Amino acid sequence: MWTVLSELRQSENSRHRASGPPRVLWTSAVALAAALQCLACDQGASQPGGAKAEKPAASVKEVTLAPVTELVMEQAVDISGTLDADEQVTLGAKVAGRLASISVDLASPVQRDQVIAQLEARDYELRIEQATAALAQSRAQLGLPPDGPDSELDIEGTAVVRQALATFKEAQANQVRARGLAREGLMSGMDLDAAEAAAVRAETAVQSAREEVRIREAAVRQRRSELRMARQQLADTLVRSPLDGVVQVRRANVGQYLAAGAPIVDVVRIDPLRLRVAIPELEAASVRAGQPVRVSLPGDSATYPGTVARLAPALDPQSRTLLVESDIKNPGHLRPGSLVSAQIVVSSRPVPTVPATAVVRFAGLAKVITVEDGKAKEKQVTTGKTSGDRVEIVSGVAAGESVVARPGSLQQGQPVRVVEGG
Missing domain, CATH: 1.10.287 (Helix Hairpins)
Known part of the structure; x- marks a missing residue:
């Protein structure tokens, strides 16, 4: 051409x-x-061998089927919360004084009853000496030795009461003699009246002596209490930790004068930790004490177990949430104040599941492919939770059906041949 x-x-x-x-x-x-x-x-x-040949028929693809089986899966409430210290206290001295020593600093571990600080004790030792002397004086007024129990006191045997009793007996004897002399006319009525009055005064003196002994006995108990208080104040110069924990903040230094109750250190108990979450009202109805809890932290692949330990008795009227607490065992590296994600397992039930490889996702939709009359058929499904390599099917297929295990690029209506294995 x-x-x-x-x-x-x-x-x-x-x-x-x-x-x-x-x-x-x-x-x-x-x-x-x-x-x-x-x-x-x-x-x-x-022509048969021309530039354009007839379109070949669709090829038959070999597929493997997987059954839709029921699997027990957990129904959980997913929520965010914070890990707080189980306990936190600010330690201070019960008495005033100058700080003589402190044995802990930031992040120092402490044990229950461990001495973490001490105040100067000389002033309180002197108070003990004063209280001891005052007690000995009060006991001496009752005729008791400086040391010994206060229950040994015999009121009738004290010197004051014995002296009053002796005077009373003498007055009674004089009264009897005066009456005899008066009957014989040997004593005037004035002298008889004087003897009668003396007997009455002596009897009253006995009663007064007994009351005086009781007052002195009470004074002994008061001095005994003052001595115990002085000893307690001396003991309070040692500041002890009330719990096992870690020092969060150190607030005082050696040589600083502290008023009674002034803070010295903050101690937190970090094992276990206390998980606090606010559950929305609609989901709070299914939460019960004792239910399993799983906690995870950002950047940490580990999961930390616990149980629901405490539930608030009422909903928060403003946020319409229920405060729930759980105790989480601390392996050593968890810190109070961390923001965490938590799952509260509220129930377990069998649900239809398929292999994760059987689900095809496109444009926000999920589907599986079944085989009918030797051809592929797409079915749109609604998926739920994932457990291992299985995916929950909420709707679309039911237990007992079969789906293509690995559909790949399989299309609707494409001829397929089912083979065993895969």
């Missing part, structure tokens, strides 16, 4: 040199060439 065009063009050029360019002949040749080319294309397409 191109040879014919070339010859026509050369003939045209010869004529152009002889008598001018006849443009019509060249245009006709081009049109003829185009028509011949189209004809060749149509003939090639109609």
Whole structure:
């Protein structure tokens, strides 16, 4: 074809040199060439080995089926919360004084009853000496030795009461003699009245002596209490930790004068930790004490177990949430104040599941592929939770059906052949 065009063009050029360019002949040749080319294309397409062959039939793809089986899966409430210290106390001295020593600092571990600080004790030792002397004085007034139990006291045997009793007996004897003399006319009525009054005064003196002994006995108990208080104040110069924990803040230094109750250190108990979460009202109805809890932290692949330990008795009227607490065992590296994600397992039930590889996701939709009459059929499904390599199917297929285990690029209506294994 191109040879014919070339010859026509050369003939045209010869004529152009002889008598001018006849443009019509060249245009006709081009049109003829185009028509011949189209004809060749149509003939090639109609031939078996032409440029365009017939579209081959869809190929049959081998697939493996996986059954939709029921698996017991947990229903959980997912919530965010914080880990708090189980206990936190600010330790201070019960008595005033100058800080003589402190044995802990930031992050120091402490044990229950461990001495963490001490105040200067000399002033309180002197108070003990004063209280001891005052007690000995009070005991001496009752005729008791400086040391010994206070229950040994015999009121009738004290010197004050014995002296009053002796005076009373003497007055009674004088009263009897005066009455005898008065009957014989040997004593005037005035002297008899004086003897009678003396007997009454002596009897009253005995009662007063007994009351005086009781007052002195009470004074002994008071001095005994003052001595115990002085000893307790001396003991309070030692500041002890009330719990096992770690020092969170150190607030005082050696040599500093501290008033009674002034803070020295803050101690926190970090094992176990206390998880606090606020559960929305709709989900709070399913939460019960003793339910399992799983805690995870950002950047930490480990999961830390616990149980629901405490539930608030009422909902918060403003946020409409229920405060729930759980005790979480601290392996040593968890810190109070951490923001965590928690799962509270509220129930377990069997649900239909399929292998995760059987679910095809596209544009926010999930589907599985089943086999009907030797062809692939797509079914849209709603998925739920994932457990290992199994995915919960909320709707779309039921237990007992089968789905293609690995659909890959399998399309709707494509012929398939089921094979064993996979």
